[in-house]
Amino acid sequence: MKKVFILITIPFLIFFTGCFSNLPNLTLSKVEWYTTTEKYNDLTFGFIHLKVSGLTEGDKVTVITYGDGVITEQELDLDLEKHFNQDVIIKFTHMADNEPRIHTTVITAYKGCRYIKVNLKSEELTYLK
Secondary structure (H helix, E strand, O other): OHHHHHHHHHHHHHHHHHHHOOOOOEEEEEEEEEEEEEEEOOEEEEEEEEEEEEEEOOOEEEEEEOOOOOOEEEEEOOOOOOEEEEEEEEEEEOEOOOOOEOOEEEEEEEEOOEEEEEEEEOOOEOOOO
16 A cells, blocks of 8 residues: 555646746736727727737746637747747627726736736726727
8 A cells, every 4th residue: 555655646746846846937027007999880899908028037928818608728928038029819709888997807928837816906007088
C-alpha cells in the first residue's frame, strides 16, 4: 500500500509545484474603456471597447469577451518582446441606451500550465450621450 501512495504522491507534487511556482508576469500600461454606436435599420447597436496594452513574460495573453451572449477568451497579439497593444470589443448590444453601467473583464497571462489573472472594471459608461 505504501508503494502505491508514493507513486501517486510524487507526480502530484511535481505537477502542482511546477504549475503554481513562478507565475508569469503581467504588466498593464494602458487600460481605457469607451463606447461606440452604429445604426442598422431601426436598431442602434452599442459597443463596449477596451484599449489595453502591456507586457508579459508569458506565452499568451487573453481577455474575456461576452458580446454576443457567449463568453469567449480572446487571445491578444504579442510581438517578439511580448508586448501587446489592442482594442477589443468586450460587449455589444442591439439596444443601446443612455443608462450608465459598469462593465468587467479578466485579462490572463499564461506560461505553460501557470497563469495569472487581472480583473478589470470600467467606470460608469453609457452608449448614448
